[in-house]
Amino acid sequence: MTETAHHRGMWRWLTTTDHKKIGILYGITAMGFFVVGGIEALFIRLQLATPNGEILSADAYNQLFTMHATTMVFLVVMPAAAALTNYFLPILIGARDVAFPRLNAFSYWVFVAGGLFLTVSFFVGGAPDGGWFGYAPLSTQVTEVVRMDYWALGLQVLGLASVLSSVNFITTVFTMRAPGMSLMRMPVFAWMATVVSFLLLFSLPIITIGLLQVFLDRNLGTGFYSAASGGDPVLWQHLFWLFGHPEVYVLILPAMGIVSEVLPTFSRKPLFGRSFVIFSGIAIGFMGFGVWAHHMFTAGLGPVAEAAFSLTTMFIAVPTGVKIFNWLGTIWGGSIRLKTPMLFSLGFIFLFVIGGLSGVTHSIVPSDAQQHDTYYVVAHFHYVLFGGAVFGIFSGLYYWWPKVTGKLLNERIGRLHFWLMFIGMNLTFAPMHILGLNGMPRRTYRYAEGLGLDLWNLVATIGSFTIAASLLVFFWNWYRTAKHGQPAGDDPWDGRTLEWSISSPPPEHNFDVIPVVHSEDDFWHRKYTENEAGHAVTVTAVPSAPAAEGPIHLPSPSYYPALASSGIFVLLLGLVYLPWGLIAVGAGAVVTMWGLFGWSMEPLTREDHG
Amino acid sequence: MSVALHEEHAHDPAHIRKVAMWVFLGSECLLFGTLISTFLLYRTRTGSGPTAADVFDIPFTSVSSFILLMSSLTMVLAHHSSVRKDYRQMRLWLVATALLGVTFLAGQVFEFTEFVHEGLTVTTSPFGSSFFVLTSFHGAHVAVGVLMLLVTALMSFTGKWRPDAGMDVELVGLYWHFVDIVWIVIFTVVYLLQV
Amino acid sequence: MAQQRPHPRPRDYWVVALILAVITAAEVSVTYIDFLDAAVAPMLLVMAAAKFAIVVGWFMHLRFDAPMYRRLFLIGVIAAPILFAAVLFSFGVLIG
Numbered sequence: 001m002t003e004t005a006h007h008r009g010m011w012r013w014l015t016t017t018d019h020k021k022i023g024i025l026y027g028i029t030a031m032g033f034f035v036v037g038g039i040e041a042l043f044i045r046l047q048l049a050t051p052n053g054e055i056l057s058a059d060a061y062n063q064l065f066t067m068h069a070t071t072m073v074f075l076v077v078m079p080a081a082a083a084l085t086n087y088f089l090p091i092l093i094g095a096r097d098v099a100f101p102r103l104n105a106f107s108y109w110v111f112v113a114g115g116l117f118l119t120v121s122f123f124v125g126g127a128p129d130g131g132w133f134g135y136a137p138l139s140t141q142v143t144e145v146v147r148m149d150y151w152a153l154g155l156q157v158l159g160l161a162s163v164l165s166s167v168n169f170i171t172t173v174f175t176m177r178a179p180g181m182s183l184m185r186m187p188v189f190a191w192m193a194t195v196v197s198f199l200l201l202f203s204l205p206i207i208t209i210g211l212l213q214v215f216l217d218r219n220l221g222t223g224f225y226s227a228a229s230g231g232d233p234v235l236w237q238h239l240f241w242l243f244g245h246p247e248v249y250v251l252i253l254p255a256m257g258i259v260s261e262v263l264p265t266f267s268r269k270p271l272f273g274r275s276f277v278i279f280s281g282i283a284i285g286f287m288g289f290g291v292w293a294h295h296m297f298t299a300g301l302g303p304v305a306e307a308a309f310s311l312t313t314m315f316i317a318v319p320t321g322v323k324i325f326n327w328l329g330t331i332w333g334g335s336i337r338l339k340t341p342m343l344f345s346l347g348f349i350f351l352f353v354i355g356g357l358s359g360v361t362h363s364i365v366p367s368d369a370q371q372h373d374t375y376y377v378v379a380h381f382h383y384v385l386f387g388g389a390v391f392g393i394f395s396g397l398y399y400w401w402p403k404v405t406g407k408l409l410n411e412r413i414g415r416l417h418f419w420l421m422f423i424g425m426n427l428t429f430a431p432m433h434i435l436g437l438n439g440m441p442r443r444t445y446r447y448a449e450g451l452g453l454d455l456w457n458l459v460a461t462i463g464s465f466t467i468a469a470s471l472l473v474f475f476w477n478w479y480r481t482a483k484h485g486q487p488a489g490d491d492p493w494d495g496r497t498l499e500w501s502i503s504s505p506p507p508e509h510n511f512d513v514i515p516v517v518h519s520e521d522d523f524w525h526r527k528y529t530e531n532e533a534g535h536a537v538t539v540t541a542v543p544s545a546p547a548a549e550g551p552i553h554l555p556s557p558s559y560y561p562a563l564a565s566s567g568i569f570v571l572l573l574g575l576v577y578l579p580w581g582l583i584a585v586g587a588g589a590v591v592t593m594w595g596l597f598g599w600s601m602e603p604l605t606r607e608d609h610g
Numbered sequence: 611m612s613v614a615l616h617e618e619h620a621h622d623p624a625h626i627r628k629v630a631m632w633v634f635l636g637s638e639c640l641l642f643g644t645l646i647s648t649f650l651l652y653r654t655r656t657g658s659g660p661t662a663a664d665v666f667d668i669p670f671t672s673v674s675s676f677i678l679l680m681s682s683l684t685m686v687l688a689h690h691s692s693v694r695k696d697y698r699q700m701r702l703w704l705v706a707t708a709l710l711g712v713t714f715l716a717g718q719v720f721e722f723t724e725f726v727h728e729g730l731t732v733t734t735s736p737f738g739s740s741f742f743v744l745t746s747f748h749g750a751h752v753a754v755g756v757l758m759l760l761v762t763a764l765m766s767f768t769g770k771w772r773p774d775a776g777m778d779v780e781l782v783g784l785y786w787h788f789v790d791i792v793w794i795v796i797f798t799v800v801y802l803l804q805v
Numbered sequence: 806m807a808q809q810r811p812h813p814r815p816r817d818y819w820v821v822a823l824i825l826a827v828i829t830a831a832e833v834s835v836t837y838i839d840f841l842d843a844a845v846a847p848m849l850l851v852m853a854a855a856k857f858a859i860v861v862g863w864f865m866h867l868r869f870d871a872p873m874y875r876r877l878f879l880i881g882v883i884a885a886p887i888l889f890a891a892v893l894f895s896f897g898v899l900i901g
Contacts, residue, residue, distance in 0.1 A: 205644065216732075230652070230735055232652075639885045643885030675829065
């Protein structure tokens with residue numbers, strides 16, 4: 001087995017077990033699905049631009065809104081966060097890779113299998129059309145149409161990918177930190193990634209069983225969610241939101257972590273109340289499991305449950321508010337540099353506060369009953385998920401781009417991107433508050449003339465195309481930077497954490513010498529010290545070059561993870577088309593077993609940098 | 611499946627894998643929690659089909675539960691032998707554990723056929739659906755465990771097997787005991803409390 | 806890893822298995838004693854919890870291993886019953 005054979009082109013990416021390459025793969029895949037999900041959204045907005053829209057049929061509209069949400073949640077925001085976590089979590093804690101590199105590759109390829117599987121459904125008789133929440137009995141009826149089978153199985157396998165990478169990340173954080181990197185010294189982004197992993201770890205099994213029950217109801221005739229045979233559709237709502245609400249924090253916490261890294265760097269101040277930010281993140285994680293039923297206030301839970309969940313929902317705003325004030329405290333009195341990552345972080349705070357406040361209005365049960373299933377809710381969660389999660393992720397992209405590629409994204413184009421996106425976002429989603437309060441229901445493909453909904457719908461459509469334009473600007477920036485970008489150097493932003501102490505892009509083994517950490521923001525304290533007046537002064541003494549270490553073991557590339565996940569893809573397709581699909585199920589299972597067996601027999605590491 | 615780390619920082623690979631296993635088992639708790647609570651919600655929704663008291667045969671299930679419980683003893687003895695590097699003994703206990711697991715599965719198959727004869731199938735009622743899905747989901751876990759036990763026993767003959775890598779006996783053991791404790795809960799909550 | 810207590814020996818495992826067998830026998834017998842009536846359910850739950858703890862503590866070595874394992878596992882063990890008690894409560898199942 002020659003080294004070079006494993007290092008060529010596509011093959012190198014297919015077999016990689018390097019957390020950085022896997023991170024890049026996640027990122028590019030997420031960007032691809034972002035375009036897909038964005039186009040779905042543009043179709044929806046075109047249909048709703050004028051009353052009595054003619055562009056889509058009701059059936060096509062159902063597929064598009066279902067797939068828009070499913071794509072954006074599971075195939076864009078989650079993998080984009082996974083991309084940054086994969087790339088930076090090991091570096092931030094001073095490790096050379098994650099705990100299980102090949103399991104990491106497997107998670108990625110299983111995610112790709114699930115994403116392709118979901119998207120393929122468009123071309124074989126229609127995509128899922130029962131909403132991303134798949135409420136029973138809508139999702140369990142019509143068993144002769146396979147659309148919701150694609151949904152149930154696709155989400156199932158995406159969940160598998162996420163559980164595996166959660167186990168991986170948690171193990172990495174608890175066993176692979178560099179010497180001196182105590183848990184409380186971990187960068188906040190690493191902390192939030194850990195909390196997210198725990199949320200996924202404990203919420204995904206619940207939806208796994210729920211989805212299994214939906215699949216069995218559809219294909220085996222079980223009666224879990226069929227009221228006719230004594231089942232209870234409300235159970236599905238519980239299981240879905242027991243997963244679905246922690247999932248909301250899965251989407252937003254990585255962005256909060258990014259903002260907590262970006263603000264201190266561009267304010268040249270340590271994060272204000274750092275431990276409060278960390279503990280409020282943990283608190284959000286715990287409380288995120290205690291608020292699920294606020295999605296079900298109109299399901300008739302009874303006054304006790306409604307009052308209890310109304311209270312917990314109000315309480316969860318507290319740790320979130322703590323974070324907002326800590327971020328403001330960080331900027332306060334700092335020497336602020338308004339670079340693009342900083343703009344996106346500030347945009348995040350502004351938009352997330354709006355989304356958070358409209359969220360708290362949902363905790364009031366009678367008011368929620370009024371807003372339920374209206375565009376007010378759509379406005380709310382786009383402010384937190386687009387204004388929050390997506391702005392946070394773009395902040396992270398601009399911030400870490402130079403580290404990953406070695407080149408700085410263009411600042412002027414970046415600013416144009418930010419302002420177009422910021423304006424477009426508000427044009428699209430702010431009017432939806434008004435539309436919702438005026439009674440426009442969600443998920444309806446048409447509205448009649450003369451209801452007072454025309455103007456704001458048109459504005460929202462214009463806004464959505466502004467967002468699309470801003471994304472084109474971003475792609476232009478990407479292309480331009482790849483062609484003529486300035487070299488970034490190791491530490492373009494005067495950063496505070498370990499990733500800026502190594503070259504851009506980082507070497508395959510991350511650290512020549514595993515760093516020994518002495519404080520929070522360790523890299524900053526290696527560069528600066530304080531004088532009597534409390535001002536930062538550059539440290540002049542360059543630390544002596546550390547002694548060379550022995551050979552570094554790196555995980556060897558492996559094609560087994562990709563092979564095993566290709567088996568899973570075939571197996572899933574077979575499960576949709578039972579009973580004849582059983583042949584494909586068998587073939588897929590054999591390929592998967594082959595991949596897993598080969599994987600467990602493979603030698604673990606190759607010698608490198610001897 | 612672990613990255614070898616630099617000796618200086620001596621992250622023990624066995625420790626790393628055990629952390630991952632315990633994290634994974636924590637997650638599995640929620641999996642079975644969902645199944646068991648679905649059953650609890652539907653335990654009396656039997657429609658026109660048989661009820662729990664009609665079909666359950668407690669003496670029979672007690673015996674098969676006892677067999678699974680004792681397989682945890684043979685499992686822990688296998689682990690003990692592997693720690694002492696007595697691989698002959700270890701293989702013996704591994705195979706014994708797998709046999710007890712297979713016996714439990716055979717008992718489950720017998721039980722299922724009996725229930726079907728008495729008119730309880732997976733489509734009869736929500737009670738039937740949730741009972742069969744819960745217990746067969748657990749059975750699938752047992753089957754996977756049996757497979758891992760046999761593979762570990764077989765691999766220990768070959769030169770490729772390293773006691774400290776891959777699916778070592780301790781990890782298989784943790785998984786196996788977990789499947790056992792889930793059955794302890796199922797036996798009480800699903801069987802004993804419903805008759 | 807630093808272990809807190811020395812691992813048990815085979816003799817201990819046999820004793821533990823014997824205890825588990827006795828508890829199982831007690832569980833089954835309790836269901837056949839009519840006059841216990843309402844006390845049966847709590848007794849069964851306590852005995853199941855005891856078996857659970859014994860297997861986890863002795864056979865899975867959680868008593869003897871690094872505390873990190875215990876903490877990680879306990880999150881799931883504690884979270885599951887609390888969450889689903891709330892769900893079942895909202896259906897009125899746990900009250901009856």
